[in-house]
Amino acid sequence: MKEKFFSHNKPVVAIRGIHLDLKGLPPTPERLFEVLDLAYESRINCLLVEWEDTYPWKIYPELKNQTAYSTGTIRKFLDKARNLNIEIIPLVQSFGHMENVLSKKRFKNLREVPDNVSDLCPLKKESHDTILKMIKDILTTHKNIRYFHLGGDEVWSFGSCEKCKKFVEKYGTNTLYLYHLEPIFRFLKSLGIRPIIWDDMIRKWKTPDIKKISKLTDLMCWSYGVDPLSSIGRDTLNRFEKTGCTIWLASAYKGADGAFADVPNTQLRVVNMKTWMEYAKKNKVKGVVATGWSRYNTFLSPCEGIEAGLDCFVLAGKIIWDGSISENPTIWAENFLKHCQKKGIHTDHFYECRKVSEQMQNMRDLIFSQARNFLQQAHLVGEPERVNPIRAKEARESLLKSLKGLRQCAKEWEKAHAGVIPKFWIKKYILSRVEPAKKIIKLVLTK
Template identity: 30%
Template sequence: MSGSSPFKMRLVHLDLKGAPPKVCYLSEIFPLFRALGANGVLIEYEDMFPYEGHLRLLRAKHAYRYLSYQAGRCLCRENGMCKAATWRGGKGSPSEIKEILRLATLNELEVIPLVQTFGHMEFVLKHEALAHLREVARFPNTLNPHKEESLALVRAMIDQVMELHPRARWLHVGCDEVYYLGEGETSRQWLQQEPNSKAELCLSHMEAVASHVRTQYPTTTPLMWDDMLRDIPEDQLSGSRVPQLVEPVLWDYGADLDLHGKALLVEKYRKSGFSWLWAASAFKGATGVNQSLTPIEYHLRNHLQWLQVAGSMPADTLQGIILTGWQRYDHFSVLCELLPVGIPSLAVCLQALVHGDFAENVKARVENFLGISSLEEMDFRSEGAGSFPGSNILALVIQVSLHLCSSVDALLERDRYVTGWFSPYHRRRKLIHPVMIEHIQPQALSLLARWNALAGELEAALQRVFYPDTVEEWLEENVYPSLRRLQALLQDLGEAASPRQDSGQDP
């Protein structure tokens, strides 16, 4: 069934808020994207974009933003084996983004940049200098649409992004999850006047943003997440200019889509005047805010359902599909699955879209692409861990996610010697029968040595793909808490074993 995909555009979403991969890794992974059936990437830069001038404060304050290289050479491979070209330009220039675009072109991947312009503005509105542009003063997620300065800010962001993406045929302007819209003081007063409504407030800002894109960049079409449009009546949608200006992206990441509901929504959008529609699925980052391993079967079902949706409507109704791969649920949340961890899921989902199903022969193709013997045996040991870029990270993350916490729990909470002779009560008082030290200490030392070694191996693997802040955050969230528990146990054992003045008190 090769070539039977109803989606002529298949875009992989790169969410750079929190764990942006080094450009060298993108040089390795873009050929795989293309081989698996992608023909584009949607890049959500957020604070990774090298904003200039009065927008410079939006840049991430960390060392990992796409600006850092020295002496005109890439630094992300110690052995000099980086496949990316050497950088052009000096420190602080946008050369890395230009390199990303070059690599995408080399691999026949169309690039669509994404700029949030309404909701999910945390990376902008968290700054004190811009806090006065919040819809609700306490919350940094939603922009106040009443202020001319808000629109000027959004226009400036769009202009800087478009300056580095002059050939972009589409620009995604976000507009999803505009929480608390209408709840600001200015909005409350505005809504008290007839016939003003929250829907009108939403549509007017969308229209202003999209009009700027269309006017300033006539060959670029705005894309927009559709959730804020879903409940707006058809006549109100068609009465606005939004359907003439944007192409909505219908997103749903669930494993069981409401197929009938999707058909009705598509029909409503078409009647409202939207010429082209897009779909959005998820290959990772949609099943848990702190998820570390990607549930492949769940995401495969999501894509098979989208194939059913596309198959139930006239051909060419959907321009394409965006396979989202969220890295954080929002700017302030923890990291979910890292990109290398989600690659097998991406491979499964892309190949299902390309072939229209996921039969055994398609599964065999995916296993061949990934260099693994079986998708079912996702127990990637160090040997035979697959050959795709970042497969060693997946192997180590699997070990951490499945075994680190449980092995420490087994010792601290279920081992009879620890629970019986070195309980929290005993540990606080540094009391232990000397013979029990011989039962507990070797186990704890062995476990700590094992996980320290693996943590070191994982840290080195992560450093080859990610910037230091990402490495630090992932280890701090997922590895170090368990190691600290073991270290604390050993410290308490050491203190309890030390000669001390007998207080004469019983335990």
């Protein structure tokens, strides 16, 4: 008997998306194409793709990394998505999270604050021109798209340079925000493309300003905790709705459980997605996207990759389609991934990827805990007479033993991910897990 994985014949929301944040642990081209198959099988019909440094930038070649996809790969990916009726929404940062751009010498003068590479100064004409050129570069490959995501979130130093301060004093922060983005919104509109931005910078705006921006762009409301509605504020969501905003919702299938996590918290991910879908059932929303962050910002080490979160990936498809899940999520995901493997979609490596990722996370946590305990020994903190040599020796040996265990976990992690992530990024990820542990042990053992 054929197993039925989805309860409803029709989805709760029309647009059901997964976010690909490719600036950390990007898939190989072959795996990138296969992600489309997995999305299709999971009844996902939209991918929000944040190419970042994996895009083959022509206008600013210094923005691409060592393993950036070729233009041919991008076009093949987009063609396959089109054949599967999966809508692609590109995401280009336009205000905050601009590290990949502002860290480059060419763009240094565009920073809001000289020593902060995150945020763009909105009052410099070159800022506007730079974003437009990047959008146009993306549009050379992304033809006939309906939506374009411009980020626009977490602009932490917004309005802090002297010129911006004066502007804000005269016109206000909301006007400054629109001063930068409104021309970009209108450019996209002239091409028949609807912009989308994250909602967090708009949450405290007054009603007249929200009404103004609602005519220019959609808002994607994001929150990844147990109670996302309280986190954003139900009154804020109500104001968005009453002022005519077109709303999207964003949960997370991975990348929301700590900047240096090696695995997603499946239970929390499911609760978050279910809570958002309860809201979607009762309110008018354009679509729902499960984000999959790979780095909390460009200059932090990666968090967990797609492969260790495949269960949450497919659960996102299930929950966004049906609006909830009555089955045991772990068992449902296990059975569904087996179903995908039978259909020729490579998923049977998930269990090994998850296992070794959990082991690596646990081993790292153990080392940091052991290091802290080691440093609390009385003879190291001002009471040299209070020392038991055998216990001090055992503590040192335990740290070194744990480091050896972590290195073994790293080897197994590399083996489990071989072929789905480029070797270059596998090595980088392992370094990001082993090196901090090595350094802290070295520091501790010199005490």
